[in-house]
Amino acid sequence: MNFETYKKIINRVIDIILGIGSVFIIVYMFRYLIDVGRLIFDDVSTDNYELFIQEITAFFMLFEFAVMLMRYIEEDHHIPVRYLVLISMTAILRQLLVVHDNGLQTLLLAVSILLLAAVLTMFTPSSKHFNFQRFIKKTNDLDEKEK
Incomplete structure (x- = not known):
């Protein structure tokens, strides 16, 4: 086999x-x-x-x-990584709904949602502001020019 x-x-x-x-x-x-x-x-x-x-x-x-x-x-x-990021965001939002009496924890959860939103924007191919694929291509082009 x-x-x-x-x-x-x-x-x-x-x-x-x-x-x-x-x-x-x-x-x-x-x-x-x-x-x-x-x-x-x-x-x-x-x-x-x-x-x-x-x-x-x-x-x-x-x-x-x-x-x-x-x-x-x-x-x-x-x-896909994009799907995992979306699942993480919804899990954190669920946590915010349940536990919202601690100010520091609420702030940290909100910051983590913001970071995940930035990651999601980077992984979205149609994003004009943060395009991770375009960043990788530019990095590869710079590497080729150095050689």
């Missing part, structure tokens, strides 16, 4: 494992939806509100994992 055959077998095994993981994630998503549905009809209190927010953020975390698994399989076992 050659390398390509091993690669296909390993990719199939990974697809099966990811499929099983996706089923578990979807089951937990439905569980969180049922919990959120129950909390909607409960009495309004601070404890219920906090639990409601926790259940919704957990649901969206599972939703992101499910979408990321689908994207991984669709992209031939590859996740």
